[in-house]
Amino acid sequence: xxxxxxxxxxxxxxxxxxxxxxxxxxxxxxxxxxxxxxxxxxxxxxxxxxxxxxxxxxxxxxxxxxxxxxxxxxxxxxxxxxxxxxxxxxxxxxxxxxxxxxxxxxxxxxxxxxxxxxxxxxxxxxxxxxxxxxxxxxxxxxxxxxxxxxxxxxxxxxxxxxxxxxxxxxxxxxxxxxxxxxxxxxxxxxxxxxxxxxxxxxxxxxxxxxxxxxxxxxxxxxxxxxxxxxxxxxxxxxxxxxxxxxxxxxxxxxxxxxxxxxxxxxxxxx
Amino acid sequence: xxxxxxxxxxxxxxxxxxxxxxxxxxxxxxxxxxxxxxxxxxxxxxxxxxxxxxxxxxxxxxxxxxxxxxxxxxxxxxxxxxxxxxxxxxxxxxxxxxxxxxxxxxxxxxxxxxxxxxxx
Numbered sequence: 001x002x003x004x005x006x007x008x009x010x011x012x013x014x015x016x017x018x019x020x021x022x023x024x025x026x027x028x029x030x031x032x033x034x035x036x037x038x039x040x041x042x043x044x045x046x047x048x049x050x051x052x053x054x055x056x057x058x059x060x061x062x063x064x065x066x067x068x069x070x071x072x073x074x075x076x077x078x079x080x081x082x083x084x085x086x087x088x089x090x091x092x093x094x095x096x097x098x099x100x101x102x103x104x105x106x107x108x109x110x111x112x113x114x115x116x117x118x119x120x121x122x123x124x125x126x127x128x129x130x131x132x133x134x135x136x137x138x139x140x141x142x143x144x145x146x147x148x149x150x151x152x153x154x155x156x157x158x159x160x161x162x163x164x165x166x167x168x169x170x171x172x173x174x175x176x177x178x179x180x181x182x183x184x185x186x187x188x189x190x191x192x193x194x195x196x197x198x199x200x201x202x203x204x205x206x207x208x209x210x211x212x213x214x215x216x217x218x219x220x221x222x223x224x225x226x227x228x229x230x231x232x233x234x235x236x237x238x239x240x241x242x243x244x245x246x247x248x249x250x251x252x253x254x255x256x257x258x259x260x261x262x263x264x265x266x267x268x269x270x
Numbered sequence: 271x272x273x274x275x276x277x278x279x280x281x282x283x284x285x286x287x288x289x290x291x292x293x294x295x296x297x298x299x300x301x302x303x304x305x306x307x308x309x310x311x312x313x314x315x316x317x318x319x320x321x322x323x324x325x326x327x328x329x330x331x332x333x334x335x336x337x338x339x340x341x342x343x344x345x346x347x348x349x350x351x352x353x354x355x356x357x358x359x360x361x362x363x364x365x366x367x368x369x370x371x372x373x374x375x376x377x378x379x380x381x382x383x384x385x386x387x388x389x390x
Contacts, residue, residue: 061281061351066390086284089358108357138350140389156356181349182385183319183378225349225385 002159005167006048007121007264009203009236010041011257012057012173014091030254037252037261038121044248044263045122048169053123054131054155056172056232057114058138071143072151075109075132082111093117096126118173135226136236137174145215148231149208152238170239174232176200176258177223184224186256194225196258199230200251203262206236206244240264273346274390275324279304279334280342280351282313284358294359298335305331340377346386 016038019031064070064086082096087264096116113130119126131157136142159168176199177192184191202211211234220227240246241264248263279301283289293300310321326334332339337359342352353374361370 061348062285065276067313084285085287086354086358089287090354139348149374180351181343181374183375183381185353185375186368187375221384 002162002164003167004156004159004170004266005050006045006169007236007240007266008045008118008122008169008171009233009240009257009262010118010121010173011175011261012114013254013257013259014087014093014113014117016117016127017094017120018092030088034252034254034259037259038252039261041250042122042249045169045171048265049167050128050169052131052168053128054133054159054168055115055118055169055218056135056155056170056231056235057112057205058136058232059134060114060138062112063110064134066139069136069139070134071136073134075111075134078131080111080132082116084110084112087113105218114173118171122171135232141219142217142228142231142243144217145231145234146212148235149212149238152235156241170236172232172236172239175226175229176260178226178229178257179224180216180226182225188255189253190256190258192227193258195223195227195233196260199233200249200260203233203237203260204246204249206237206240206242206246208234208242211237236262240266272324272330273388275326276330276334276342276345276347277351277390279307280347280355282308284351284355285297287386289357290358301335303332305330336369341376343381344386348388364383
């Protein structure tokens with residue numbers, strides 16, 4: 001059976017690529033610290049020696065539209081083109097070309113920055129096949145938080161039941177408190193540092209009970225109008241397992257939003 | 271109330287570089303043209319297989335035709351679509367990094383929770 005070599009949850013900040021590659025004049029003052037944190041975070045995936053990456057993210061109104069919106073979607077194409085004109089325009093992200101797992105079907109899906117950002121941070125070589133899983137954290141009506149957790153548990157079971165010798169890293173990205181297109185956007189910190197503090201604690205300790213007790217589709221509007229992306233962190237908590245503490249935890253308080261990075265090694269706890 | 275159609279306008283303009291420039295330069299003309307020619311095109315279907323019933327309300331038409339993004343927020347247009355397109359059109363007019371984004375937040379600062387519903 002396949003091995004879950006690592007479970008990784010993080011934010012996906014679209015400005016990282018530009019910040020980390022910019023030189024002298026345009027380089028933001030926090031770039032060096034950010035790059036150092038990402039280098040350390042990247043090592044947590046590298047040391048797991050993955051063969052395949054299952055990548056949970058969300059289409060940001062690129063290919064999936066309101067006339068036909070899936071709540072959860074699995075990509076199973078042999079290849080993926082990635083990043084869009086408006087991501088190049090706004091974030092300076094490069095066009096990318098990714099390899100998929102070679103299944104019998106050939107569908108067609110273009111990937112956006114929710115998947116390419118963690119590739120840029122964790123596996124910039126982009127040399128491993130991916131299985132993208134998109135979740136709807138974006139276009140209400142949204143699935144309930146508990147469904148994200150349930151899907152995370154199912155993904156873990158599916159990978160572990162896969163008759164393969166491959167090592168699979170399951171990676172998912174979301175947001176802590178975040179405001180986009182609202183009055184609290186682009187402040188000097190995330191819109192709700194108290195929520196961020198609690199959320200990091202829940203994720204780091206695998207405290208699904210508290211997260212599910214406090215988080216609802218309604219409550220997530222309060223920390224910021226794009227905070228529903230936290231449900232992808234809850235999905236990853238489902239993958240990692242209830243009350244399973246992360247082996248690696250780091251965060252970085254940036255303008256606009258807090259970055260957060262978590263890695264679990266399920267093999268070590270067997 | 272046709273939030274879906276407002277979102278469809280923002281979405282289809284944002285993904286087309288020529289339309290982004292056209293909407294910046296001529297908002298009223300672009301909105302009129304789009305409503306007449308594009309509003310009823312179903313995005314995944316051949317152009318002959320159109321809808322027949324989608325129109326803006328007068329309030330929505332006005333807000334789009336005047337680049338009135340606080341009004342779009344009030345009407346429940348999707349916050350991400352509005353922000354992304356308006357950054358594409360107006361960030362270039364500000365000297366400071368994030369100048370437009372901060373102005374955008376300031377112009378919405380009279381909104382308190384709960385924000386207008388963006389469900390469609």
